[in-house]
Amino acid sequence: MTAVVVSSVTKIFNQGRTDEVAALSDVDLEVRDGEFVSLIGPSGCGKSTLLRLIADLIEPSTGTVTVAGQGAAKARKEQAYGIAFQQAGLFEWRTVLRNVELPLELRGLSKRERKARAEQMLALVGLEDFAGHYPAQLSGGMQQRVAIARALAVQPPLLLMDEPFGALDEMTRERLQSELLGICAKTNTSTVFVTHSISEAVFLSDRVVVMSARPGRITASIEIDLPSRDDAGRQSPAYFDKITEVRQALRGTPASAPSPRSSESAAAGTDAR
Numbered sequence: 001m002t003a004v005v006v007s008s009v010t011k012i013f014n015q016g017r018t019d020e021v022a023a024l025s026d027v028d029l030e031v032r033d034g035e036f037v038s039l040i041g042p043s044g045c046g047k048s049t050l051l052r053l054i055a056d057l058i059e060p061s062t063g064t065v066t067v068a069g070q071g072a073a074k075a076r077k078e079q080a081y082g083i084a085f086q087q088a089g090l091f092e093w094r095t096v097l098r099n100v101e102l103p104l105e106l107r108g109l110s111k112r113e114r115k116a117r118a119e120q121m122l123a124l125v126g127l128e129d130f131a132g133h134y135p136a137q138l139s140g141g142m143q144q145r146v147a148i149a150r151a152l153a154v155q156p157p158l159l160l161m162d163e164p165f166g167a168l169d170e171m172t173r174e175r176l177q178s179e180l181l182g183i184c185a186k187t188n189t190s191t192v193f194v195t196h197s198i199s200e201a202v203f204l205s206d207r208v209v210v211m212s213a214r215p216g217r218i219t220a221s222i223e224i225d226l227p228s229r230d231d232a233g234r235q236s237p238a239y240f241d242k243i244t245e246v247r248q249a250l251r252g253t254p255a256s257a258p259s260p261r262s263s264e265s266a267a268a269g270t271d272a273r
Helices: 047-054 072-077 096-106 111-124 140-152 170-187 198-204 237-251 260-265
Strands: 004-013 021-031 036-040 062-067 081-084 158-162 190-194 207-211 218-223
Touching: 004 047, 021 047, 021 218, 036 047, 036 198, 047 062, 047 158, 047 190, 062 072, 081 140, 096 111, 096 140, 111 140, 111 170, 140 170, 170 198, 198 237, 207 237, 218 237
Parallel strands: 036 190, 036 207, 081 158, 158 190
Antiparallel strands: 004 021, 004 062, 207 218
């Protein structure tokens, strides 16, 4: 089954008013089961809007969105996806364990079931020793891992992520990227990931979807096949070639065979800004 199908979706905010904004225009997107797809494009192109449409946090002006074969609204009510934003959004008065338990509590699971599942998710993100801590006692990277554990607690088939590592330092960001890939591989979770970083999109993704300036349209869908998803993969020619290909797609220039010099320069300045 396809994890996500977005069909002919348009989103217009404040429709019919003088401050009307066309955010998305005629967007079609499919995400396969177990696939990791990154959305990338210039600021304001509608990446986050598209993610929120998939999550049924807003409704399309035209078109349809289905998640796991059902309407987005029904998928939201059945918690068929987990979601994580740039800010971890943890409740400061709840321990790490109880933060992860929250979606399970809302589902009506028993205290014993909640605790067991939350402990399992914390072990998955390497934070089992911090279950009794409070968010303020954790680093930013650790808080993001708690947010990911919470998003995965209901064992959703789909994970939606809106720049979850954007506020982190580069070392922490790269470590969490690797951990996220490991988690997705273990759980076979489909992922839609919004980012401004070309290098992050290429490293994480099975496919990078490139969007145009507002109103956002999908202008390219680039398959990513790296020899590995580790430090060696980050140094491979294939990695730099794909960075160049995504950058050219963002600029609207035709792809060309990269020279060794262009591959070297692709390592620098890899944000889609």
